[in-house]
Amino acid sequence: QERGTVKDQNGEPIAGASIQIKGKNTGTTADATGAFSIHVKKGDKLIVSAVGYTPQQVNPENGLNITLERAAGKLDELLITTALGIKRTRNSLPYATQQVSGDDLNKTLNTDFVNNLSGKVAGLQVTSSNITGGSNNVILRGMKSLTQSNQALFVVDGVPYDNTNQSQNLYDLGNAASDINPEDIESVSVLKGAAASALYGSRASNGVILITTKKNNRKYKGLGITLTSGVTVGSPDKSTLPTYQTQYGEGYGSQGYNAAYPNQSGFFYYEPVFNSNGQPVNIVQTDVDAATGPAYDPNTNVYTWQSFVPGDPNYGKATPWQPAAHHNPVDFFQTPVTTSTSLFADQADEKGGLRVGLTRSEDKGLLPNNDVTKTLITLNTTRNLTDEVSIGGDLNYSDVNGLGRAGYGYTSSENPMMDFREWWPTNVDLKAQKADYFRNRTNASWNWLGGYLTPGQNIPAYHNNIYWNRYENFENDERQRYFGNIHLNYKITDYLSLTTRVSLDDYTQSVEYRTAKGSVHTSSYTRYDAKFGETNYDLLLNFNKDLYKNLNLKALLGGNVxxxxxxxxxxxxxxxxxxxxxxxxxNSVNTPLAPTEYVSTKEVDGIFVGATLSYKETVTLDATLRRDRSSTLPEAHNTYYYPSVSGNVVFSKWIHNAPWLTYGKLRANYAEVGGDAPVFSVTNTYQYVNPFHGQPLSSAAVVNNNANLLPEKNRSYEFGLEAEFLHGRIGFDLTYYHALQIDQIMPITTSSASGYNTYYVNGGSVQNQGVELSANATPVRTKDFSWRINLNWSMNRNKVLSLYGGQPSYVIGNYGFNTQLVAEAGKPYGVIRGSDYTYKNGQRITDPTTGEYVLNGNALSDIGNINPDWIGGIGNTFSYKNVSLSFLVDVSKGGQLYSLDMDFGDYSGLYPETAGLNDRGKPVRAPLSQGGGIILPGVTPDGKANTIHVDASDINQGNFPFSSYNAFADRSYVYDASYVKLREVAITWSVPHKGLGFVKGIDLSLTGRNLWIIHKNLPYSDPEQGLAVGSETGSGAQNGSTGFQVGAYPSVRTIGVNAILKF
Amino acid sequence: CTKNLSSLNNNSKNPQEVPSGSLFLNGEKNLSDALSSTDPGVGPFRILAQTWTENTYTSEARYILTADNSPQGWWNALYANGTGGVLDNLVAAAKAFPNDVTDAGTLRNDEDITDILQVYAWSILVNTYGNVPYTKAFTDSIPFPAYDDAKTIYKDLLTRLDTAINGLNTSNGSLGASDQVYQGDPAHWKKFGATLELKLALVIADADPQDAQTYTQKALSNGVFASNADNALLAYEASPTTNANPVYQALVISGRHDYSPCDLIVDTMVAWSDPRLPLYFTTINGVYAGGVPGAGNGYVKFSQFSSQWLQPTFPGTLLDYAESEFLQAEAVARNLATGSAATHYANAVTAAIESWGGSAGDAAEYLLQPAVAYNAATWKQQIGFQQWIAYANRGWDAWTSIRRLGYPNIDAVNPPVGAQGNLPRRFTYPGNEESSNPIHWAEAVQAVNGSATDNVATKLWWNQ
Structure with a gap:
């Protein structure tokens, strides 16, 4: 008895592959894992074949780990999962759909599989937050909605799966699709356009991520067990962390000036302290959180924040004025470690099967006191009750626990990166911060308000001890989720079947927030408890019959509540x-106020019909029609219909004289999708406000709702060409699409003089058009060695055609304090507005007397746009025998972002650009009289080069030009967001397991993720970061977050090992 | 399938009808909150007027109003701002009164009181920005209202105000406890209206002496505040913190230390041995020292605010008696009314000192100083300085007093370190107007500034 496996080029098992002994009538088939066993005699040759693959003759003496090549000519027999879980052959697929196998997806261990989609699908833009358990954005074919979610819909085994971003209270709690067990994913189909997803209704207008989970395979009897275990270790990518200037420390110029000591510069406070016997000493301006203080000088001894912390080694002492030994965020971060272990078992017989699994994973984060643990349980079963009737059920339970999650946005207490990027002097030693916090668990701030007061009376000015924030003011959360369904299939006749299904997606989320006594902010405890539930009732009648020779009709009639x-x-x-x-x-000082309550219910009732007519698997015509009735629209307009028509022609079947052409298909489709409104956007309501002096208080409606809303519409068409050449060695899939979003329902930012800050309207029309290309090639293919290339590339051109009421523009959100994200008619969605310079011949104009830049006087000029020009990924896989090496390079080109991090970091003098030497070789921050100052690059109004030095010597006297809060414009802090990243590298080895008895397979892999940012134009940060979470304010928050960086976390490189054992 | 689908879309936690008084009180409280706010993103007026200044983040002290988006914050606070707007709630209250006020006399009083407060809020808007949306504002179907001419609005406000004052009937009931300033007392509201009328009349005294005189006379005959007992104060409460005085919220609850008394007011008061010094400020090392506007000011090096400011229950002031006497002194000085300017002035200074806990004796002694005593030849200077000191906690009024009377002349005597130009004479329009209401914004910018660039240096129509 010999054992072997049958796999494809990607290492995926080929279930059901046939293994025949050449010239004999005996053989076997491979099981779900591709494994088989067979009796062979010396000299026997095997013929191994499978649907869709080129048959191969194998000599058992060379081993039985067999790799079959995809037979391009047979690809038309491959099945692709489409809307409602309907499998279609490639020949009858009239719209753009791209499938990623679970193995390709999870090459590198990531407890949130969504992040692993990046670069693997043309037209899919995944941006993630670099935060443990953090959120991500999944955008297909560009931003369509101006203010509503642009996130793709997630569907698991036909059932919608909620992916709401749970972030709140400035903490990033991630997206709910991260509850999906990566180990459970068989494949992911991405339905990109409206025609592909029309049957899912309006919620799918942003495309669908269709997930098929692994099932027990009834064809193969017996018990199968798979054990997977992996660990990854991370480290921050230093190119995404700040480089600090180390010439100047904490302070605010001459703010310490004391008239009693006119000889002192005032860059230190010069006063007596508690142990100086009434003698004045140099004291760091600890109440300032900026690096615009005195130049470091190790020969000067000064009192620092540590001098006022009892127990600190430097308590009561002056120490040399120099940068701290441990002032970099890397001294604060911990090593992120992810561990994950899964056990899956399945068993099947003729009547049905059962599959159970358990996954336990833990992500220990970059930040101290931060981890996210998950327990995921899977159970699915099917049973044939009779030959006609089968029933099945799936149940997934997940329990996600977060501790000390990372905060985001402009908040020191929750987000340490705000400190590190914006308000941070390099004389603060993180090791001392840590020791001083842990000594007695006190809030030993580096930012004492007046550090020369008596110790014990000191309080923090703006910043707590950075460890205090992590260990005292932390949040914790838990989400428990049940996701499952029960379904019944009834095969009425050969050509007619009925499916009914009831499915449930139900979770509770609770979060606790703390602010400890002794913090800058008043102590508090807040708890949030929420429940989400979605129930779907589906009924689907399927018809499938050859109407006439070579003419097949598939039809369906369905209903969904x-x-x-x-x-x-x-x-x-x-x-x-x-x-x-x-x-x-x-434990509240005053009686707690009434809780804030929210309750909503939404129902959408849909019925739909669809028909697919195909002739000889060559010409396919497809049409669907759906009618929805939604509770969120005004009664008079709550019903809407939308159709789709598609067709494709496999023209290669007609071309016989071109042997180089393996496959060719043209497709075209048109679809409309209707959409409803968010809940509660029809009727105005008042709001309760806390009573005042025992009197009730209420507020006028905050949002102006609209009783005349109409359904919105999305009209789109697409054309596609698929072709393969040279027996599948080269192939591509090219799509052009055009989508028009009309009558968008959106809350527009109004003039508050209207009495409201927002107004729900049907307004705005947005056009997206673009090209998607996915291509693959196999440059080398020998018996033992192969090299495959996969390419995904897409460009989307987005344009706001018109806005409500003919308005030229309106605000989508605010970036920081004085920068906006705006929708402008005639421009791409997402214009960044802020202050700008005046220019001559493309150069900034400077004032001929002061040397400072001349701003254009308009605080809100167009200074950037957030849309990338194109995105793409290129993957390479090299296989030699049973070892393969693959790597993925992920590219995003163009698009801009505004960095509040850089703007404020310049304001506080943190970055090298604000210090160093000037053109005269003198310190930039030296007084002009000593040769200091900086010449701002630019020209005078008459076009001559600027030669005047601007004083940068003393911010306290207004002499410090850096930052838009000083003499620069916001334009200086708009950066190109392009990047090229080495996203994934994986080496996998299928260990020969001959003679290991019951072991059917051992796969070992060594993987790396986010290893190298090959190119970027944003200093000190990852241009992709901060993109995920809505950290700006205003409507459409999450949409706009792609163009804004504030308190950005570094990119984390991870390296891991993974083992899969199959029994 | 649910039969009546639309019924699912009713927000079961938010009401579609509320008591009208609950809206009025919210508007009244929000008005006091806005006027008392220390947030530079809402009302940086104390900082502009140099009664307070900023310690570390000094943008507003340097007249960079875009740094914290002050024009947006102030505009929203008065028009509509989540649950915290002034006019949106007062407008909603006015619409709601007929639903639950059955007595015709009470209804009329409720409406007139609400209109008086509305005129108050509108006058602040129009005197901060110039042209603002007025006739097209607060219309559900107009999200982007056109702007009205400031002068035209102003005239309408004067007419409205006088009509409302005369509509009040002191023998009828009104809002009761839904009015936490006067408990609904129409007699007090009449005085409030008259004092406001006098205030609005004097704002336009240079630009439109005729109307100034007409409304001064109307105000005086309607009967202005006569003692500190008339003061329009909104008492705050300790809990919840959102019901505490905004000064307390900013200086105590926030845990931050962003502000110090400004050197200009501290030095001025020290020079005149002002009896309010210990009532206003603390000493540092035995002396009063104020922060330098625009520079960084180490918190512990300067005087701080006295404990009076730091009480959660410290009331917010909408209008007070001292103000009415200052206004009457000015009216006499301008020959818009008869009487003794010196007496009104002395009454004003005395009332101001007493309202902070000083004594009449302190005031009398203070008034003996030549720099403090009333001088008909330099009345703008005396009234300007004293009004400014009295307005130490009323930033918008302090700034407007400087804009109107020219004292203290900050541009000359204490320009902030790193100042971007001179003391702003108005606010530019908020960024949301520029980007969300661009057509009307451009018209208004042109009309107010005489150019396409919106400018804080532009003087409003009455500010000659």
């Missing part, structure tokens, strides 16, 4: 905590 229920409750202490460290609502 979907109900969403959302409730949440937020409660908080009032006026502080009575007892320290007890986080309970009852």
């Amino acid at each position: 979907r109900q969403d229920n959302n409730t949440s409750e937020t409660q908080a202490t009032n006026g502080g905590l009575v007892v320290p460290d007890v986080y309970a609502l009852a």
Whole structure:
């Protein structure tokens, strides 16, 4: 008895492959894992074949790990999962759909599989937040909606899976699709256009990520067990962290000036301190959180924040004025470690099968006291009750626990990166911060308000001790989710079948927030409890019959009722905590206020019909029509219809005299998709406000809702060409699409003089058109060695055609304090607005007397656009026998972002650009009289080069030009967001397991992720970061977050090992 | 399938009808909150007027109003701002009164009181920005209203105000406890209206002496505030913190230390041995020292605000008696009214000192100083300085007093370190107007500034 496996070029098992002994009538088939066993005699040759693959003759003496090549000519027999889980052959697929296998997807271990989609599908833009358990954006074919979500819909085994971004209270709690078990994914189909997803209704207008989970395979009897275990270790990519200037420390120029000591510069405070016997000493301006203080000089001894912390080795002492030994964020970060272990078992017989699995993973984050653990349980079963009737059920349970998740946005307490990128002097030693916090668990701030007060009376000015924030003011959260369905199939006749299904997606989310007593902010405890539930009832009647010779009709008639229920409750202490460290609502100084409650229900009832007519698997015509009725629209307009028509021709079947052409297909489609409104956008309501002096208080409606809303529409068409050459060695799939979003329902930012800040309208029309190309090639293919290339590339051109009421523009959100994200008619979605310079011949104009830049006087000029020009990924796989090496390079070209990090970092004098030497070889920050100052690159109004030095010697006297909060314009902080990244590298080895008895397979892999940012134009940060979470304010928050960096986390390189054992 | 699908879309947690008084009180509280706010992103006026200044982040002290988006914050606070707007709630209250106020006399009083407060809020808007949306504002179907001419609005406000004052009937009931300033007392609201009328009349005294005189006379005959007992104060409460005085919220609750008393007011008061010094400020090393505007000011090196400011229950002031006496002194000085300017002035200074806990004796002694005593030849200077000191916690009024009377002349005597130009004479329009209401914004910018560039240096129509 010999054992072997049959796999394809990607190492995927080929279930059901046939293994025949040449010239004999005996053989076997491979099981779900591609494994088989067979009796061979010396001299026997095997013929191995499978549908869709080129048959191969094998000599058993060379081993039985067999790799079959895809037979391009047979590709038309491959099945691709489309909407409603309907499998179609490639020949009858009239729209752009791209499939990624679970193995390709999970080459590198990532507990959130969504991040691993990046670069693997043309037209799919995945941006992630670099945060443990953090959120991501999944955008297909560009931004369509101006203010509503542009996120693709997730569907698991035909059932919609909620992917709401859970982030709140400035903490990034990630997206709910991260509950999907990566180990459970058989394949992911990406339905890009409206025609492909029309049957899912309006919620699918941003495309669909269709996930098929692994199932027990009833064809192969017996028990199968798979054990997977992996670990990855990370380290921050230093190119995405700040480089600091190390010539000047904490302070605000001459703010310490003291008239009693006119000889002192004032760059230190010069006063007596508690142990100086009334003698004045140099004291660091600890109340300032900027690096615009005195030049470092190790010969000067000064009192620092440590001098005022009892127990600190430097307590009561002056120490040399120099940068701290450990002032970089890397001294603060911990090593991120991800571990994941899964056990899956399946068993099947003629009547049905059962599959169970358990995955346990833990992500220990970059930040101290931060981890996310997941427990995922899978159970699915099917059973044939009779020959005609089968039933099945799936149940997935997930429990996700987060601790000390990373905060995002402009908030020091929650987001340490705001400190590190914006307000951070390099004289602060992180090791000392840590020791001083842990000594007595006190808030030993580096930012004492007036550090020369008596110790014990010191309080933090703006920043807590950075460890205090992590270990005292942390959040924790838990999400428990049940996702499952029960389905019944009834085969009525040969050509008619009925499927009914009831499915449930239900989770509870609870989050607790703390601010400890002794923090800058008043102590508090807040808890948030929410429940989400979506129920779907589906009924589907399928017809499949050859009407006539070579003419097949597939038709379906279906109905869907979907109900969403959302409730949440937020409660908080009032006026502080009575007892320290007890986080309970009852521990409130004042009586807690009434909780904030939210309850909503939404129902959409849909019926749909579809028909697919195909002739000889060569010409296919497809049409669908769906009618939806939604509870969120006004009753008079709550019903809407939308059709789609598609067709394709496999023209290669008609071309016989071109042997180089293996396959050729043209496709075209047109679809309309209707859409409803968000809940509660029809009727105005008042809001309760806390009572005042015992009197009730209420507020006028905050949002102007609209009782005349109409359904919105998305019209799109696409053309595609697929071709393969030279027996599949080269192939491509090229798509052009055009989508027009009309009558968009959106909350527009109004003039608040209207009495409202937002107004729900049908307004705005956005056009997206683009080209998607996916291509593959196999430059080398020998018996033992092969090299395959996969390319995904897409460009989307987005244009706002018109806005509500003919408005030229309106605000989508605010970036920081004085920069906006704006929709402008005639321009791509997402224009960045802020202050700008005046220019002559493309150069900035400087004032001929002051040497400072001359701004154009308009605080809101167009200074950037957030849309990338194109995105793409290129993957290479080299296989030698049973070892393969693959790597993926991910590219995003163009698009811009505004960095508040850089703007404020310049303001606080943190970056090397604000210090160093000038053209005269003198320190930029030296007084002009000593040869200091900086010549701002630019020209005078008459076009001559600027030669005047601008004083940068003393911010306290207004002499410090850097930052838009000083003499620069916001334009200086708009950066190109392009990047080229080495996203994934994986080496996998299928270990020969002959003689290991019951072991059917061992796969070992060594993987790396985000290893190298090959190219970028944004200093000190990852241009992709900050893109994921809505950290700006205003409507459409998440859409606009792609163009804004504030408190950005570094990119994390991970390296890991993974083992898969099959029994 | 649910039969009546639309019924699912009713927000079961938010009401579609509320008591009218609850809207009025929200508007009244929000008005006091806005006027008391220390947030530079809402009302940086104390900082502009140099009664307070900023310690570390000094943008507003340097007249960079875009840094924290002050023009947007102030505009929203008065028009509509989530649950915290002034006029949106007062407009909603006015619409809601007929739903639940059955007595015709009470209804009329409710409406007139609301209109008086609306005129108050509108006058702040129009005197901050110039032209603003007025006739087309607060219309559900107009998200992007056109702007009206500032002068035309102003005239309408004067007419509205006088009509409302005369509509009030002191023998009828009104808002009761839904009015936390006067408990609905129409007699007090009449005085409030008259004092406001006098204030609005004097703003336009240079530009339109005729109307200034007409409304001064109307105001005086309607009967202005006569003692500190008339002061329009909104008492705050300690809990919840959102019901505490915004100064307390900013200086105590926030845990931040962003502000110090400004050197200009501290030095001025020290020079005149002002009896309010210990009532306003603390000493540092035994002396009063104020922060330098525009420079960084180490918190512990300067005087701080006295404990009076730091009480959660410290009331917000909408209008007070001292103000009415200052205004009357000015009216006499301008020959818009008869009487003794010196007496009104002395009453004003005394009332101002007493309202902060000083004594009449302190005031009398203070008034003996030549720099403080009323001088008909330099009345703008005396009234300007004293009004400014009295307005130490009323930033918008302090700034407007400087804009109107020219004292203290900050541009000359204490320009901030790193100042971007001179003391702003108005606010530019908010960024949301520029980007979301661009057509009307451009018209208004042109009309107010006489150019396509919006400018804080542009003087409003009454500010000659």
